[in-house]
Amino acid sequence: MEIDRVKGKVFEEAPGFPTQYGPDRSDRQPGSPLVPHETYRDLVSIFLLLAMSFFLTAWIVPSLETPRNPAQTPFIVPDWYVLFSYGLLKLAEILPEPDVPGVLGLPAFRLTAGFWGFFLTNIPLVILLALPFIDRGRETRPAKSPLRSAFGISFLFVWMFFASMYSVNNLILEKWPVIADDNVLKAFMFGPPFLSFVAAYVGLRRLGYKPMYWYRVVPLLVAFLITVGHSAFILSTIGGHPEWGWIAGFLGLLTAMTLAPLVAAVYLPEKAALRATLASSAFLALFGVLLWLTFWYYSPGPAFATEIVIVPNMHTVLALPVFSIITGYLGLRRPYSTYEYLLNECYQCGKCHTVCPVTKVEDDALGGLNLVYNSFKKQHDGVPLWTCLACDACSAVCPLEIQYSDYILEERAKIMATPAVDGGEKE
Amino acid sequence: MIPEFGPGRAIPHPILFRLLDSEADDLTVPEIKVEHRSEFAYYPGCIDYYDQEMQFSHMNYGETNHGIIFDSSIKLLRAVGIEPMILDRAFMKCCGHDQLWQGKVDVFRKMRDYNSKIIRMLGVKTLITSCAEGYRTFRLDYKLDGVRVVHVTQILFERGLRIPPTGDAKRVRVAYQDPCRCGRQMPVGAVFEEPRELIKRVDNADLVELKTFRGDAQCCGVAQMMYCNDKTKGLTYSRMDEARDVDADFLLTACPKCLTHFGCLHHENKWRPGEERYKYRVMDVTQFLAERLPGAYPTGGNEDPKRKELPLPGRAGGG
Incomplete structure (x- = not known):
């Protein structure tokens, strides 16, 4: 009988499927090997870059510019990657500079703008250093933790960008006198980061299929009221x-x-x-x-x-x-x-394949028709889509609780909604 | 028995589905006549279509009786004190499960909107269905706020259905097939325990579990009526073999689609008399319970008086 015929060789020995699972697996897994494929490719890139460097240094020599005029104060600005720190040093003037009395034999000192600039500069650095120790989960997708990701976008990106911008505040005010007030530039370090935080949170929340109504309406209402x-x-x-x-x-x-x-x-x-x-x-x-x-x-x-x-x-x-x-x-x-969001969680453990009833009886499916896996790898040719019984046996065993039937529903709906070659004329 | 050489390999589903699709286009609400207004409504689903289709396609009328699910459900509901309003196909449409799963979302939406309108119009508070697919569709895919959707076994269990003792009748081994649609596909309200509890209330029935059961239960072989071929038969085979392996006398299910495919293969099983592979009976859980409840069926149990004996299986059919 057909079932007996295919029993026991559902996916072993078939290309594209591992025969061992877990950290102790010893056989070679599918994919391109490091040597020689990947090594050759990397070497090509490396030599290309080296060749470009040689070419530039040999043929396009940068000029030395005019000599420095000691009578003129140069425009001092640090390299771009520490501009934010320079901006924070400038911003620190708005913070109080209290005198700290000497205790335990230590001398009294003053919390100066220099101290605040140093302090503020180190906050993002400390967060970046601590992040691998704080965030120990394996989930890396921003939509899964919108709060953390929105904080990253607003603080580590927007806030630092505007801090860098503030480092050249006098140039900006000179160039655009209509801004008129340095406080407007200072406020860039508070307003846009907060707004980007809210916008990013709302957007990421939406990506994660969470309830949205009030999360949309409240920020929009507040923005409207403030503007009015x-x-x-x-x-x-x-x-x-x-x-x-x-x-x-x-x-x-x-x-x-x-x-x-x-x-x-x-x-x-x-x-x-x-x-x-x-x-x-x-x-x-x-x-x-x-x-x-x-x-x-x-x-x-x-x-x-x-x-x-x-x-x-x-x-x-x-x-x-x-x-x-x-x-x-x-x-x-x-x-x-759902395909992008849910199916991408698949890490090919193969449990779905083991339980899929279709793979046990389909001739074409001997090892090749792991519906979830093939869909994930974008290797399905449309057959699994219509062969799938949507019985959800795969979802029942999925360790990541991927609802494969949701994907089936969506993909079938997409295909049925696409007009046929004849334009979908009724017979 | 070799399924490749069995009876017809393809039911003309396209005809049925074109019929249903065209039905969805007509959104005019006909005159609604219900015999008994109640906040409990019973939706029988497409079971009458199944019987017709099985006969029409000369396939497998056999012993499979879908219409009796309706009769049994009403009989059982009356036994627990519910006289439901029947959501007849005269004014309701198909629930749209198959259309949705075949990708015809536009057809499904038309059916959903139409049916939701009628259900609201009639003031239904509790919608009872005896079909696993209907249960999933009404509960998950419809947006029936304020309407409680239950599978018939849930409400029978909730209302404490009692089956009178049969005395010293022969003990029977009963296996239950968990339909995927009302079982593992339901994030809330999965129907696993209720049918089993009801079966246990039959005093001469011994519930036996199949090799795979509850959330791990193997599929009956066909979903959304999309195909019927050797492959799907192979799956139905393996599931029915599980019931044979546990030496069951009855294979029950709560889904008319499962019943269709089990019934079909069960009838093919008689292709060569004397060499039957499956000796047990296949039926819906409601039929099993209603058979053990005294009293007549409300509409006669869907028995065809013209039929003297069961037709032989075969392409030419016998019904």
Whole structure:
């Protein structure tokens, strides 16, 4: 009988399948061997890079530039990778500098800006050094731990970027006098990191298939309220401004950009909300930019007068519309497909294959038709998709609880939704 | 017995599914007549289609009786004090399980929306189904907020169904096949214990477990009615062999689809009289319980009075 015929040789001796499992396995596993394949490939890359270096040093010699003029103070700025530390040193002036009394025979000293700069510089370094000891799990995907990942994005990336930017604060203020105030640049180290933290958290939460409604609506609502409140405050304080109407118009436009994602997220179903958010933001942003360029072209004076009111408040009235659009989009976009999100957890333990009833009777499947494994390796040719019984025996034994039937449902739906070659005409 | 040379290898499923798909397109709500309004509703599912299809395809009418699942369920529900409102196929559509799993999501959505509308319209509080696929679909794939979806065995167990003692009747060994749809596929409300507990309440029944059971139970061989071929038969074989190995007198299941395929192979089993591989009977768990409950079936147990004897298995059919 057929079952007896295939019994005992379900996947042994078949290409692509390990015959041993666990850390003590001794046989060669599928894949390209290190020697000679990988070694040759690496050597090619190494020699190519070396050749490029030789070529550059031999033929494109950098000039020595003009000699330094001792009468002129050079523009001092450290290398790019320590710019953040320099920026933090500059920022440290906002922190108190208390005198610490001498205790236990130690001399009294003062917590200076230098100390604070050093202290702040070391925080990210300590976190980076400690991370391997704190995070000992094997889960590395950001969507699995949105809080930690959002913290990483906001603190180690955005915060350090703006700290680096602050190191050249005087140049920025010189170049863009419309910013007008150094405090605006200081606030870059607080506003954007916080906003990026919230946006990243919302986006990662969405990727991880978690409940979303309030996590979308609350940040968007808060952003809208702050924008409205601050716009109203600005307009009330510049009562007699000659360009009051223009300023009110632009602030209104920016407020509308925070309102549109909020309304969409509250009142529309997810798919429609995403479309509405993208369409409304694109329309409002395009309209705003065109209006602004026209304004500048025809009356640069009033345009500058408008800009000088709006730009110093960029952390609310300019940043929050951008935040609303990005958060609205990240919180509404389609998460990874179940295939990408769930199936990627597979580490090919092979249990699913052992229990799969189809592999025991399919002629074509002797060793080759491990549905989950083949799908993971993108090696299935469509046959497993329709041969699968969706009995979920594989999911029942999966140590990572991958619901393979979810993938089957999704893929079958995709295929059935694709028009046939004839355009899907009805017979 | 060699399945390759057995009766017909392919049931004309495309016809049935085109019928169901076209049915989904018509969203007009007909006049709804229910005999007995109740907050308990019973949805029999597609079991009447199965009987028709089995006869139509000249395949395997055999002893398999799907219609009796309906009769048995009503009889058992009455025994626990529930007179359910019957969600008849006259105004309900197919639950859409097969369409969903065949990838026809648009057809499924039409059926889901239509059925959900009717269920809400009738004010159903508890939806009872005797079909494992229906149970999964209504409970997981529909969004019936405020409606409790239960498998019939769950509510019978919950209401404390009692089967009167049979006296000193011969003891029977009963094996139960766990359908995947109401078992391991249900993250909540998996139906594992209830059918077993109900079987144990039959005093002359000894529950025996198959080689694989509960979450590890092997599939009956076919899902979503997509194919019927030697391979699927091979799986059904191995599952039915497990019941033979434990020397069962009855192989019960809670899913009409499992019953269809077990019943089909069971009937093929009689291809050469005297060489039967499976001596046990195959039936739904509700039929097993209802047979042991005194009283008549509400609509006569789906018996065909014209039929004098069982048809022979074969491509030409006998029904």
